[in-house]
Amino acid sequence: MTPGDPGGAFLRVEGLSFRYGRSAPPVLRDFSLAMGEGEVVGLAGASGCGKTTLLRLIAGLERPLRGTIKIDGLIVAGPDRFVPPESRRVGMLFQDYGLFPHLTVAANIAFGLHRLARAERKRCVAEMLELIRMPELARRHPYELSGGQQQRVALARALAPRPKLLLLDEPFSNLDAGLRASIRGEVREIISSSAATCLLVSHDKADLEAVCGRIVAQ
Amino acid sequence: MARRTGGMPSLSGWTALSLLVPIGVALPFVFLLAGLPGGESDHWRRVLSRMLPTYIWETTLVVGGSAGLAAIIGVALAWCVGLHDFPGRKAFEIVLLLPLAIPSYIAAYTYDGLLGYTGAFQTALRNRLGIDVNDYGFSAPRLACAIFIFAITLYPYVYIFARTYLRNHGASMLESAILLGGGRGRVFFLVILPLLRPSLVAGGTLVCLEVLNDYGVTSHFGIHTFTTAIFAAWFGMGEAGSAARLALMLLAAVLLVILASKALQKAGRYRLASGKEKGSRPRRLAGFAAARAFSLCLAAALVCFLVPVGQMLAWARLSWDAGTVGSLAPHLRQTLFAAGAATAIIMALSAATALAGHARPGRGSRLAAQAASMGYAIPAAVLAIGAVMLFAGIDRATARFAPGFPGAPLGMTICLLLYAYVVRFFSVGYQAVEGGYLKMGRLPSEASRTLGRGPVMTFLLVELPLLGNALIGGSILVFVDIVKELPLTLILRPFNFNTLGTRVYEFANNEAIPETSLPALAIVVIGAAFVVFMRLWDKGGES
Known part of the structure; x- marks a missing residue:
């Protein structure tokens, strides 16, 4: 229960509306959502209904048209307030991973750890590599990894700076069916061992059921 | 940590940074407008009454003619190389781009030297065949010369756009059009040419802008365009006021070209249903057809690149020896x-x-x-x-x-x-x-x-x-x-x-x-x- 929010929600989204461009139809209309700390929530909905947009708004990659977003009692987006993404401490696992192609696996994971001292950063990267069970691949570049490996690196990179909130955008959509089942299990383990608060969106209910404690339909 | 950046737009460092270049681009025009003299000089009155129609006429002719001829050459070569496969095509793909390396003014000087009275061509005619071109009272029309030079040096602008397009989409369009029952000629005019319109407009606009910008070619052939007129007023007469006025008119011509280009792009707007089509390959040519395509490309390569460069090399040897x-x-x-x-x-x-x-x-x-x-x-x-x-x-x-x-x-x-x-x-x-x-x-x-x-x-x-x-x-x-x-x-x-x-x-x-x-x-x-x-x-x- 955070002190800043009497309702007890860790993430509170209220009356959120958004559209891409002045004349475009709204993608989100008056959307609200609340999540407690440490909760792993899944958001289901057909493709194109604004799930990714919601995550982008929470991360600060888009500005809402109306409504407020509160994280840990702090308004990060509201009528006269907008906190840029780098100051929100929200991690995001992108659908296409977004690994930096010019950096090694270790450097990708260390990217968000610039506030730590060198030794501590090293220790954290090693920990993360251990968590995703890829310590021997630290010096590889993303293009030398399989799809599943890339996804685990992206997850480790997002978790490494210990974000207040982790957003996962269709994390399994790029994996083939055989890989999907095993990766779901791994992701659930990694998330639960990191004790992060997570919001996961997917059009596939089975994905959400495998990972999330609570599922919200949009 | 949180900054208030929402709501009213503020003049942040980013805004200032993104305005830096636009302001730098705009400043010369502010000074150009501010520097316009109030009264009319004698020179300007003379320009208005005697020269202006010539400037407009010759500028229009040379710009239009060059764009037209460049478009014809560019599309013909793109059609040849983009839709067909024949021996030497790969080499031509690069060689046909090389005229981009020859500035128009250099091509003008080279061809003038080559084809002039003391040039290799007329000398050979006189010495070998006993023909003196001057006996026939022949002299090349200066406008045609300029248009020819611009076309052979600037056609790659059209060619690049058109070839890329045909390479990516042309073969499959051509196949379906022919399957629907149309001769190749009909298909070219009814399907390919309309589809190439965006490439033609984009490339043609660049050609027009280059010609309007040119001084070397037009001054060499003594053509009265706005640019040569500005040079003449500025350097020849020291008439800064007239030069500034002509400059504004030239600017209007450029605006006209850009607006026309925008309108043409808009009028025929369409979008391809899918991205890059796969499965269709350029048609393999053999025998006579291959020879025809090969000779067309070779002729273009000779006229637009190899001959001028060869002439330059021959002269360079003389200069080297000197x-x-x-x-x-x-x-x-x-x-x-x-x-x-x-x-x-x-x-x-x-x-x-x-x-x-x-x-x-x-x-x-x-x-x-x-x-x-x-x-x-x-x-x-x-x-x-x-x-x-x-x-x-x-x-x-x-x-x-x-x-x-x-x-x-x-x-x-x-x-x-x-x-x-x-x-x-x-x-x-x-x-x-x-x-x-x-x-x-x-x-x-x-x-x-x-x-x-x-x-x-x-x-x-x-x-x-x-x-x-x-x-x-x-x-x-x-x-x-x-x-x-x-x-x-x-x-x-x-x-x-x-x-x-x-x-x-x-x-x-x-x-x-x-x-x-x-x-x-x-x-x-x-x-x-x-x-x-x-x-x-x-x-x-x-x-």
Whole structure:
């Protein structure tokens, strides 16, 4: 229960509306959502209904048209307030991973750890590599990894700076069916061992059921 | 940590940064307008009553004729190379781009020297066949000469767009059209030509702008275009007021071209249902058809590149033997210095403008980028007059408020020329950088931001390394454009400063056309190396 929010929600989204461009139809209309700390929530909905947009708004990659977003009692987006993404401490696992192609696996994971001292950063990267069970691949570049490996690196990179909130955008959509089942299990383990608060969106209910404690339909 | 950046738009550092180049581009026009004299001079009255119709008529003819002929050559070659496969096609794909390396004015001097009375062609006719062209009272019409020169040097603008399009989409369209029952000729006019309209308009617009910008070719053939008229008024008569008025008219012509181009693009707007079609291959030609395609491409390659370059090489041997090659070194050094310095400034500004636009996306920064890119459309003569007036204003201000300021007067230094280069060629560098951003996508930048890095660190750690190739490509493009540049350099260079281009012009102006060959070849070699490099580099990017 955070002190800043009497309702007890860790993430509170209220009356959120958004559209891409002045004349475009709204993608989100008056959307609200609340999540407690440490909760792993899944958001289901057909493709194109604004799930990714919601995550982008929470991360600060888009500005809402109306409504407020509160994280840990702090308004990060509201009528006269907008906190840029780098100051929100929200991690995001992108659908296409977004690994930096010019950096090694270790450097990708260390990217968000610039506030730590060198030794501590090293220790954290090693920990993360251990968590995703890829310590021997630290010096590889993303293009030398399989799809599943890339996804685990992206997850480790997002978790490494210990974000207040982790957003996962269709994390399994790029994996083939055989890989999907095993990766779901791994992701659930990694998330639960990191004790992060997570919001996961997917059009596939089975994905959400495998990972999330609570599922919200949009 | 949280900054209040929502709500009212504030004039942040980003906004200021993205306005830097647009303001730099706009300033010469402000001074051009402000510098217009109130009353009409005798010279201007004479221009209005006697010369203006000629300027309009000849400018229209040479621009329209060049664009038309360049379009015909470009489409014919693109049709040949883009839709068919025949022995030698791969080599022609590169060779047909090489005319880009020959500035129009160099082609004009070379062909004039080659076909003139003392040139190899007429000499051979006289000596071998006993034919003297002069006996028939024949002289080539000067407008036709200029149009021919522009067409053979500028057709690659049309050719590149059209060939890329046909290569990606043409074969499958052609197949389905033929399956639906149409002869190849019918299909060409009913399907391919309409589909090529965007490429034709885009390439044709570039040709028009280049011709409007030209001074070397038109002055050599004695054509009264607006640009040559501005030069004549400015240098010949010292009539700054008339020159400024003509410059504004030329600017209006450019606007007309751009508006027409926009309207033509809009009218026939369509979108392909899918991206790149697969499965259709260019049609293999054999026998007579292959020979026909081969000879068409060979003829084009000969006329547009091999013959002029061969002539230059032959002259270069004479100059080499005469021992004048050493005198080229200082000009080469000055060319490389000016082009290098301007390229560095342009790429830094392009990166900064792109960074500002991406840090604060929105309509404002898009407009700013568009305004900054207008510089390329502005004819050199117009820009030069505006820049001279701007620097004169700056020098007057320093003389009054800060006398003894070191470096003054600025208008006498290389700064004036570098400034004009930056205004004119900024868009070339900027478009390369933006293209790099487009290819990179938003994902790496967004991933970096969600990992706690601000816009500047994101730019330095993620965008800049990933943009590396685009920056190199853009630098080369800008550099070569500046090495080839003539009219701006001619007007704005400081005393005793020569680039290879101005040297070529001076030789040609002194009727020493064979002497142009060494500096001209240096320019062509730099340009050709770049064309080949870009081609190979593009290929590397595709795979």
